[in-house]
Structure formats: structure tokens, C-alpha cells
Amino acid sequence: MSMKIIGTGSALPTKKLENEELTKLVDTSDEWIRERTGIGARHISTGETVADLAADACRKALENAGREASEVELLLVATCSPETEIPCTACQVQKMLGAGNAVAFDLNAACSGFLFALNTVYAYLTAGIYRNALIAGTEVLSKIIDWTDRGTCILFGDGAGAVMVEQCVEGGMMGFVQHSDGSKGNVLACGSRKLENPWFLEKDFVPYVRMDGREVFSFAVRQVPASIEEALGKSGITVDDVDLFVLHQANRRIIESIAQRLKADISKFPINLDRVGNMSSAAIPVLLDELNSQGKLIPGMTLVLSGFGAGLTYGACVIKW
Ligand code: COA
Numbered sequence: 001m002s003m004k005i006i007g008t009g010s011a012l013p014t015k016k017l018e019n020e021e022l023t024k025l026v027d028t029s030d031e032w033i034r035e036r037t038g039i040g041a042r043h044i045s046t047g048e049t050v051a052d053l054a055a056d057a058c059r060k061a062l063e064n065a066g067r068e069a070s071e072v073e074l075l076l077v078a079t080c081s082p083e084t085e086i087p088c089t090a091c092q093v094q095k096m097l098g099a100g101n102a103v104a105f106d107l108n109a110a111c112s113g114f115l116f117a118l119n120t121v122y123a124y125l126t127a128g129i130y131r132n133a134l135i136a137g138t139e140v141l142s143k144i145i146d147w148t149d150r151g152t153c154i155l156f157g158d159g160a161g162a163v164m165v166e167q168c169v170e171g172g173m174m175g176f177v178q179h180s181d182g183s184k185g186n187v188l189a190c191g192s193r194k195l196e197n198p199w200f201l202e203k204d205f206v207p208y209v210r211m212d213g214r215e216v217f218s219f220a221v222r223q224v225p226a227s228i229e230e231a232l233g234k235s236g237i238t239v240d241d242v243d244l245f246v247l248h249q250a251n252r253r254i255i256e257s258i259a260q261r262l263k264a265d266i267s268k269f270p271i272n273l274d275r276v277g278n279m280s281s282a283a284i285p286v287l288l289d290e291l292n293s294q295g296k297l298i299p300g301m302t303l304v305l306s307g308f309g310a311g312l313t314y315g316a317c318v319i320k321w
Contacts (some may be wrong), residue, residue, distance in 0.1 A: 003125045004172030005319070007065025007164035010289035011056035012043040012276065013140075019154070026150035033154045034274075038252025042157025042277030045140045049083040053160035054138035055096035057285070061134065062097075064292070065164035069097040072164075074133035075104040076121055078113030078281040080310070081139045082106065085193070089138065099134070110188070111248050111309025112178070113137055113281030114161070118305070119176045119317060125167050132166035137281035144190050146208035155250070156209070157277030161285025171320040174302075175235035177227050178315030187215040188310040216309075220254045223314050225261040228306055231316035239264050242318075243301040244291070248308055249273035249283040270296075280309065297321050 018041045019030040033039055045053075054077055062069060075097075077090035084092070090104035109116040114137035121133040138160035147153050190209045195202040224247070232238060239262050247255055249272060259266045272287050279286060284305055291297050301321040308314035 002172035008289035009060025051092035054136040057160040057162035061162040069099040072102040073130040075102040078117040112307035112313035115307035136162040174318040176317035235318040
């Protein structure tokens with residue numbers, strides 16, 4: 001038994017923030033941002049919540065799959081920027097969709113969130129516990145970004161992507177790997193809420209994203225190709241058998257370096273970060289939906305999905321479309 005993606009959807013906030021507009025906030029330039037990251041624009045919430053965006057993406061994924069919300073058995077939302085601590089985002093999305101028969105909960109593995117959610121669902125479906133699932137990656141990172149820090153505020157964007165998956169007998173997910181290295185948690189971190197009670201007041205608390213960009217960069221270019229090779233090995237295929245590498249969209253130079261290390265043609269690495277920036281757990285499903293709606297995902301194609309980010313977390317999976 002395996003699991004296949006039968007529908008995709010995505011949603012972006014209406015406001016598009018071009019690099020040029022960022023130069024009014026921090027000391028940067030369109031040229032610097034494009035050259036160092038490949039990013040030209042990103043979408044920023046002007047009120048849309050992670051649940052709004054996820055529900056929108058999920059509705060489209062359901063429609064694309066030809067399924068009703070009431071049919072969904074498992075609703076898993078990956079996010080590291082939830083609107084509320086409780087209830088979880090997935091329960092809010094469940095209500096918005098009317099997916100009353102689903103069990104709904106969140107998963108946070110930062111930029112690897114969608115990939116880890118996909119792998120988690122695979123375990124449930126292949127164990128026969130549920131027959132189908134709706135998985136969303138959704139972020140409003142603009143609320144955890146320090147808009148005075150030019151090292152981070154240029155990178156991130158808001159948005160959501162979703163996929164509908166179901167059990168299948170042939171094809172679908174061929175293999176996956178996932179890893180975590182908590183010892184490097186400090187290189188990309190963000191506080192959640194200050195400990196402030198009658199007995200203790202936390203000082204030096206940073207509720208915004210702090211990052212050692214160089215450290216994250218070198219982690220990604222070392223570990224991602226290795227984890228992709230590992231996932232390919234588990235699936236019994238090689239780099240040459242892969243049609244498309246759908247990677248987490250963090251930085252064009254990271255993607256180019258990964259392609260080089262894998263000795264794979266860069267044309268096999270679709271990129272949309274120039275238009276949407278780094279949307280953390282939403283990056284992979286939004287890119288998948290773009291490819292799907294453009295008719296670029298043909299049945300029988302072999303795809304590698306790979307996520308990496310804070311935690312540190314990283315991993316890859318191989319899918320026969
Ligand atoms: N505009 C202009 N200058 C900037 C800038 C910006 N937005 N951000 C940083 N700089 C400056 C720095 O202050 C530094 O100046 P200095 O030499 O006078 O000190 C200079 O540019 C070089 O900074 P550095 O951090 O070494 O640049 P870099 O080439 O490593 O690029 C990143 C910075 C953040 C673009 C890059 O490290 C990166 O993309 N890392 C990965 C981050 C990432 O993807 N995180 C999410 C993973 S999921």
C-alpha cells in the first residue's frame with residue numbers, strides 16, 4: 001500500500017511586496033536582494049490569517065481532487081506561525097471547511113513542516129488507520145519578522161499550499177527520509193511568548209526571527225543533497241531517474257549549489273521564490289500547485305520533494321506522480 005497526491009491548491013495574500021518597497025524600510029537594494037537570494041517579491045498579509053490562507057488552499061485542493069470536505073479523514077496543518085496557540089490552526093481550518101469527519105491537528109517542523117506532515121500522513125495511511133488526508137502548509141511569517149533587520153526581513157513571505165492525498169496500490173510515495181539536529185537550534189530561532197507570571201519575568205526575550213544566515217546556508221548545501229541521495233537510495237533509483245526536484249524555496253544560490261552537488265541539471269529544479277520569497281512550510285505545496293495547475297506534472301513522472309530549515313530539520317521524499 002502507498003499514498004498518492006490527488007489534488008493541489010494554494011493561496012497568497014493580496015498584497016505583493018516588491019524589493020523596491022523594502023528599500024524604504026531598511027538599508028538594502030533590489031540588486032543586493034536579487035543577487036544574494038534570487039528573491040524579487042513576496043506576498044504579505046494585510047489581515048489574512050494562517051487559517052484563512054490554509055482554508056482557501058484546502059478548498060482548492062479538494063476541488064482539484066474532486067473530493068468533498070466531509071470525506072476528509074485526517075486534516076494536518078504544518079505551520080510555525082499560528083494565529084492562536086489554542087485552538088490549533090487545523091481545527092480552525094476544519095471549521096471553515098466543514099470537514100466535520102476529520103481529525104485535525106498541527107505539526108511544526110518550520111520549513112520542513114510540509115514534508116514532515118506528508119511523511120506523517122504516509123505512516124497513517126499505509127498503516128490503514130485513515131484512507132485519505134488533507135495536508136496544508138501555511139504561514140504568516142510577516143508577524144514574526146523583525147522589520148528593522150535587513151538580514152531576515154527581505155527573505156520571507158506569507159502564503160499557504162495544500163494537497164489532498166489518498167491510499168493507493170501502485171505508484172505514489174516511493175520512499176522518504178527525515179532528520180533533526182536540535183543542537184543547532186540557535187542558528188534560526190524565534191521566541192513564542194514571554195514567560196511573564198507573578199513569580200517570574202523573562203528578560204532578553206526575542207519574539208522575532210533571529211538567524212545566522214551563513215550557518216543556515218552551509219547546513220543546507222551540505223545536508224540537503226545528502227538527504228536526497230539517501231531518499232533516492234531507499235527508493236531504489238538514482239538522481240538521473242528524477243524528473244523534477246521540488247525543493248524548499250529559501251535561496252536561489254542554495255538551490256543551484258544543491259543541483260551542482262547532485263550533478264543534476266538546474267532545469268529540473270523549478271523555482272518560484274523570485275515571486276513569493278521563503279514561505280517556510282507553505283513553500284513546497286505552493287510550488288507543487290503552481291506546477292500542477294500549469295500542467296507540468298505528468299502521470300508517471302518521478303519527483304523529489306525536499307524541505308530544510310529551523311530545528312534544524314531536513315528531509316526528502318520520492319514520489320511517482
Ligand atoms: N541588504 C544589503 N546588505 C545586507 C543585507 C541586505 N538585505 N543583509 C545583510 N547585508 C550585509 C551584511 O550586513 C554584511 O555587511 P558587512 O560585510 O558590512 O558586515 C554583508 O551584507 C554580507 O553579509 P552576509 O550575511 O555575509 O551575506 P550573505 O552573502 O551570507 O547573504 C543571506 C546573507 C541571509 C542572504 C544568506 O546568508 C542566506 O541566504 N542564508 C540562508 C538563509 C535562509 O535561507 N534561511 C532560511 C532557511 S529555511
